[in-house]
Amino acid sequence: MTSSLELRNITKVFTDRNTGNSVTAVEDMSFSVGAGELVAVVGPSGCGKSTILNMVSGLYGTSSGQVLINGDEVTGTRPEVGFMLQKDLLLPWRNIVKNVEFGLEERKFSRAERRERAMQELERMKLAEFAEHYPHQLSGGMRQRAALARTLVIEPDIILLDEPFSALDAQTKLVLQRHFARTIAEAGVTCVLITHDLNEAVIMADRVVVMSGRPGTVVDEFAIELGNRRDPLARSMEAQTGVYVKRLFDTLHLENEAA
Amino acid sequence: MADTSASLKNGAPEISSGAPVHKGSKMANPFKKLTAGSGSRTEILAMIGVGLVFLSIWEFLPPLLDVPRYIIPTFSNCLEEFGRMMQRENLMGHFMSTLISALVGFALGGLLGAASGYLLGLSSLWERVLSPYILALQIAPKVAFAPLFIMWFGYNAIPKLLVTVLIVFFPILVNVLQSMKTVDRDLVNLARVYSMNRLTIFRKIEVPSSLPNLFAGLRIGATLAVIGVTVGELVGGNTGLGFLISYGEGQANTAMVFNAIFLLTVIGIALYFAVAAVEKRVLHYLVREDH
Structure with missing residues (x-):
């Protein structure tokens, strides 16, 4: 089963610990993600992209507004949400298969069942032969695949990706984007991809949400009508891709900033 | 709900700051020279050589200089x-x-x-x-x-x-x-x-x-x-x-x-x-x- 996600008039205010001043990270922000849809969120750095992710995952609440998953308000962390960051967050003291099992440990599975599910997921990620390796023995791309395996093994309805490719080299990035695109499409999960890479947003998403600088709010939102979401590489070759990227570029006023 | 992360995160005064005793993980390993660097044969020979030179100085020098045994007893x-x-x-x-x-x-x-x-x-x-x-x-x-x-x-x-x-x-x-x-x-x-x-x-x-x-x-x-x-x-x-x-x-x-x-x-x-x-x-x- 997949879920829809809706953010309704969200505002998040933080209090600066050192100065005591209030900082508004996100202001009156609304957008929604349909079931099975992949929405990319782009915006300048510091626009509160990660704040959104933390509120959707239930790590902290909103100051005002609501986050709804299938119409239910999010009030805390919930088992059907998986998240993944730029850092792979693999536990260095566990080998890969035990890292994948990590998310299953709070579920009612037997040890053997956990192992079986984790191994299945690793096979899907073509990492089965590295199950007994430790994270430091793997390359950055393999570690990120292992992190995706850990994210998907809990069979989430929604996954939140916070710049998962930004720490990788260009080639690994391409390969991994395609791998992720396929895997996520096959799993049919709803997905929010937070990124600062405009091209990545266009080639991977069904729809793009553009945020303004702090306090972050939605300034543009449009569908990417390229089809074939499973193959970002093919998408990147299409002429229309450039048009979408240009639109993002203009919306974010990047030209002015460079000047 | 943010309590666990917030309470641990804040900038409480660090106990260790300015303290005289060791910053833990950053401390140099005092025996590093002994554990690492055991690479080449010549190094090991040099190590043993230094030990032998030291022992013989200790053994023969004090009697030569008439240092009494209650000040520096020899190796033997x-x-x-x-x-x-x-x-x-x-x-x-x-x-x-x-x-x-x-x-x-x-x-x-x-x-x-x-x-x-x-x-x-x-x-x-x-x-x-x-x-x-x-x-x-x-x-x-x-x-x-x-x-x-x-x-x-x-x-x-x-x-x-x-x-x-x-x-x-x-x-x-x-x-x-x-x-x-x-x-x-x-x-x-x-x-x-x-x-x-x-x-x-x-x-x-x-x-x-x-x-x-x-x-x-x-x-x-x-x-x-x-x-x-x-x-x-x-x-x-x-x-x-x-x-x-x-x-x-x-x-x-x-x-x-x-x-x-x-x-x-x-x-x-x-x-x-x-x-x-x-x-x-x-x-x-x-x-x-x-x-």
Whole structure:
């Protein structure tokens, strides 16, 4: 089963610990993600992209507004949400298969069942032969695949990706984007991809949400009508891709900033 | 709902800052030269050569300069005295007494230090409340407590054990506390997204994350334990290598003092390497940079 996600008039205010001043990270922000849809969120750095992710995952609440998953308000962390960051967050003291099992440990599975599910997921990620390796023995791309395996093994309805490719080299990035695109499409999960890479947003998403600088709010939102979401590489070759990227570029006023 | 992450994250005054005792993980390994660098054959030969040169200078130079044996006993004097001490002075008994005190003191101090570090790490409120006192106690020279403990507990094994526990306690406490405060917040958040409770997060994230720091503290503690026991025995007691030092001093038996110091060093090295060996097994997943 997949879920829809809706953010309704969200505002998040933080209090600066050192100065005591209030900082508004996100202001009156609304957008929604349909079931099975992949929405990319782009915006300048510091626009509160990660704040959104933390509120959707239930790590902290909103100051005002609501986050709804299938119409239910999010009030805390919930088992059907998986998240993944730029850092792979693999536990260095566990080998890969035990890292994948990590998310299953709070579920009612037997040890053997956990192992079986984790191994299945690793096979899907073509990492089965590295199950007994430790994270430091793997390359950055393999570690990120292992992190995706850990994210998907809990069979989430929604996954939140916070710049998962930004720490990788260009080639690994391409390969991994395609791998992720396929895997996520096959799993049919709803997905929010937070990124600062405009091209990545266009080639991977069904729809793009553009945020303004702090306090972050939605300034543009449009569908990417390229089809074939499973193959970002093919998408990147299409002429229309450039048009979408240009639109993002203009919306974010990047030209002015460079000047 | 943000309580767990927020309470641990805040900028409470760091207990360890400005403290004289060791910043744990960053501390240089005092035995690095011995453990690493064992590469080439010539290096090993040079090492042995330096030892032999030192021994022969020690053996032949003092008699040549007419230095009396109560100032610098030669190597052979010391060996001779060593044999006599084995037969007449129950050297093995004293050695074992010091060894056992060091081990027990190290184990107790380590256990208490680690437990306190974890407890304080779990409660930022208590950490803030207690940090000035911990800082003060950490700076206070622990060996100066030895006479006090003797006044309280008498001439038995308790004072030297207490000094050892006290001296081992702080570096381990500080290292563990430091690591609890620097646990990767994102790892904790990941665990929270997986609906893990506070205790599970402690067990599965915080404790394993703290192990490198804990072991750094234990390594420091291992060398300090020997100092603690020695001071305890020097100040008051009738057993142990520390006692032999003050006994030898009273008799102007310098060779006895030399031998006792040598054996104390042996205990220190053994303890240190035992900890290092356990550390290497437990922390096998860390990439080592020293070779």
